Amino acid sequence: MWAPCGRIRPINLVQCYNQGIHGGSSSVAERLTVAQDVVGSIPTRRPIFFTDRTGCKPVPDFQVSVPQIIDENAVVDDPAFERNAWFVPFEPRHGLTNGHLQTIFGNYLPRPAFQLRSVSETVEVDPANGSRVLCHCHWQPQPARAARLTLVLVHGLEGSSDSQYIQGITARAWDAGLNVVRMNMRTCGGTETLTPTLYHSGLSGDLGAVVRHYAAQFGLRRVALVGYSMGGNVVLKLAGEWGSRPPLVAVAAVCPAIDLAAGSDAFHEPLNRLYEKHFLRKLLARYRRKAELFPGMYASRKSIGPIRSMRQFDDKITARYWKFRDADDYYDRAAAARVVDKIAVSTMILQAQDDPFIRLLPQTRARILANPHIALVEPRHGGHCAFLSRDPGNEIHWAEATVIRFLQAATAEAHGS
Numbered sequence: 459m460w461a462p463c464g465r466i467r468p469i470n471l472v473q474c475y476n477q478g479i480h481g482g483s484s485s486v487a488e489r490l491t492v493a494q495d496v497v498g499s500i501p502t503r504r505p506i507f508f509t510d511r512t513g514c515k516p517v518p519d520f521q522v523s524v525p526q527i528i529d530e531n532a533v534v535d536d537p538a539f540e541r542n543a544w545f546v547p548f549e550p551r552h553g554l555t556n557g558h559l560q561t562i563f564g565n566y567l568p569r570p571a572f573q574l575r576s577v578s579e580t581v582e583v584d585p586a587n588g589s590r591v592l593c594h595c596h597w598q599p600q601p602a603r604a605a606r607l608t609l610v611l612v613h614g615l616e617g618s619s620d621s622q623y624i625q626g627i628t629a630r631a632w633d634a635g636l637n638v639v640r641m642n643m644r645t646c647g648g649t650e651t652l653t654p655t656l657y658h659s660g661l662s663g664d665l666g667a668v669v670r671h672y673a674a675q676f677g678l679r680r681v682a683l684v685g686y687s688m689g690g691n692v693v694l695k696l697a698g699e700w701g702s703r704p705p706l707v708a709v710a711a712v713c714p715a716i717d718l719a720a721g722s723d724a725f726h727e728p729l730n731r732l733y734e735k736h737f738l739r740k741l742l743a744r745y746r747r748k749a750e751l752f753p754g755m756y757a758s759r760k761s762i763g764p765i766r767s768m769r770q771f772d773d774k775i776t777a778r779y780w781k782f783r784d785a786d787d788y789y790d791r792a793a794a795a796r797v798v799d800k801i802a803v804s805t806m807i808l809q810a811q812d813d814p815f816i817r818l819l820p821q822t823r824a825r826i827l828a829n830p831h832i833a834l835v836e837p838r839h840g841g842h843c844a845f846l847s848r849d850p851g852n853e854i855h856w857a858e859a860t861v862i863r864f865l866q867a868a869t870a871e872a873h874g875s
Contacts (some may be wrong), residue, residue, distance in 0.1 A: 460507070467623055469565055474846070479813055491581075492764065498588025498615075509707055511667060518590070526752060527679060527799050542867065542868040543867060544860070544864045544866070545860075545863075546859075546860065547788065547848055548840060548845060548860075550832045550837075550840065550848070551846075551847060552848065553846055554839070554846050555811065556841075557812030557813060557814050557840075557841040558729070559841070560810070560839065560841025560842075561813075561814055561842040561843075562841075563842050563844065563846060564842075564844025564845075564846055565622075565844075568642070569612075569622055569626055571851055572625040572629065574594055574628065575596075576594040576640070576754060577595045577597065578590050578592065578594050579595065580593070580649075582592055583663065583668065584653075584667075587654055588646055588653075589652065589654070589664075590649075590652040591641060591642055591649065591652065591668065592619070592641075592784045593619070593639050593641050593642070593668060594637070594639075595637075595672070596636050596638040597637050597639075597640050597836045601636060603676055603678075604676055604679055605635070605680075605838070606627055606680075606695065607682055607707075607866075608636065608638070608681045608682070609627075609636055609681075609865070610639045610641055610665065610681060610682070610684070611627065611638065611640050611684050611685070611689075611775040612684070612688075612690075612692050612693055613686060613688075613689045613735060614645065614686045614687030614689050614843065615686075615687060615688040615715075616646070616740040616744075617646065617689075618648075619640035619642045619826065620640075620688075623712075623855075623858065624640055624686075624836075625640075626852075626855055626858050627684065627858040627861060627862065628640060629771035630858055631862055631868050634866065637660060637678070639668065639728070641665065641870065642824075643657045643661065643689075643692075644656070644664065645865075650744070650751055653754050655779070656744075656775070656776070656780070657779055658694060658772075658788065658792060659688045659691050660665050660692070660788075660791065660792025660793070661693065662693075662696035662699060666685070666696055669683075669705070669706070673681075673822070675706050678705050679704075679705055680705055680707075680869055681706055682707060682709065683696065683710070684709075684711075685712070686711075686712045686713065686714075687712070687713050687715055687842065689711075689796045690711035690712055690714025690715065690716070690794075690807075691713075691714050691716050691726065691792075693710075693714075694709065694711050694794035694798060694807070695712055695793075695797060696801060696804060697709045697801045697802075698801050699797060699799040699800070699803040700802055701800055706803055706805045708868045708869050709803060709804075709806070709808050710806045710808070710864055710865055711805070711806070711808070712808050712809070712857050713810070713813055713842050714816070715865055716793055716798065716818070716822060717795050717817055718788075718789040718793045719785075719786060719790070719793075720819055721816055721817050722785070722789065723768050723769060723814070724768065724817050725737070725768045726813075727815075730814050731817050733815060734768055736790075738767075742771075752805050756779070757853075768778060769785050772785040772820045787874045795819070795825070798825050798826055799825040799833055799834070800831060800855075801829055802867035803831060804833075804861075804869070805829075805831055805832045805833070806832075806833045807826065807834050807835065808835045808845075808860065809840075810838070810839055810841055810842070810845065811838045811839070811840045811841030812840065813838055813840070813841060814841065815842065816842060840856075843857070844857075
């Protein structure tokens with residue numbers, strides 16, 4: 459368990475954020491204090507309140523949306539739903555009721571060392587160009603392996619199978635007796651040489667290829683998908699495309715970027731420019747590495763021109779090399795928002811109302827609420843993929859514990875076990 463220490467020499471927010479992402483010479487406690495001193499004064503966007511169509515009072519600090527009433531944009535607060543054993547309300551860590559604080563602290567809060575042994579394998583996802591993705595697998599012993607629930611995890615933008623949140627939920631799933639596959643998106647996790655292509659937020663076909671591969675290899679009977687941020691969009695998109703196709707039985711998405719255009723533009727808001735610059739720096743560095751590895755396939759950075767926003771990156775690079783018309787065409791065709799109404803397995807979408815840059819459009823919310831298979835869980839606080847709670851020790855990571863409880867409950871009910 460951690461706690462901020464006394465005040466120290468302040469630094470600017472850029473330094474604080476870069477230390478959180480890339481490390482630094484100062485101590486963790488020092489960086490936490492600095493982050494709180496600096497970011498605590500920054501207001502998050504105004505909390506979103508949802509009312510019913512009669513204009514009744516706002517929903518409480520924690521809302522669970524259960525789609526039993528199909529009014530447009532209705533939010534249903536069902537007490538019976540909250541009595542489910544998997545549901546434990548989120549209480550943010552003291553002092554972390556700011557979405558930016560949650561987001562930044564969540565990036566570098568120390569965790570127990572990840573010590574699980576894994577079997578690494580590359581899986582072909584596109585025979586046309588030979589693209590492969592790297593998966594790290596944790597298999598329960600035979601003969602129970604095929605019957606155990608298998609989680610396939612998908613990381614967020616510029617993350618990897620070694621991202622802290624991926625390792626954290628892997629450890630919890632393993633302790634719960636589940637199989638786990640930590641999948642890297644194309645080029646991620648140091649795998650630029652495994653594919654001539656870049657990656658983007660709509661590659662649900664790659665995830666489907668991984669699921670089919672391991673289902674055939676081990677006779678897996680039950681597979682659940684878990685995705686964070688960009689990965690959340692990928693798992694929801696595949697779930698919408700597959701419906702109830704076996705062996706898919708459940709899905710959980712944490713802060714999914716399912717309205718891609720709105721989320722991309724949110725990065726360019728003044729308070730979010732630090733996040734945008736961070737991701738652009740990493741995306742452009744990856745582009746340069748791909749250009750060096752595959753000469754002749756990619757234009758020089760100079761010929762592409764300046765890129766100062768996520769939308770410009772997607773317009774000049776993503777759309778160009780994935781044959782979308784432009785960024786808007788990419789956002790439309792790659793977004794899970796188009797197919798959430800077709801999801802037909804137990805699904806939880808978990809996102810914070812104070813997430814700095816994830817946006818859920820009213821029409822997407824309506825589709826989600828109208829789908830009886832989806833539980834939309836929206837704590838007022840939690841930031842982006844952080845959800846640092848008041849619980850002690852490693853239990854501070856509320857989202858990971860909630861995902862595992864939900865999947866266990868959902869799959870046990872679906873199979874009568």
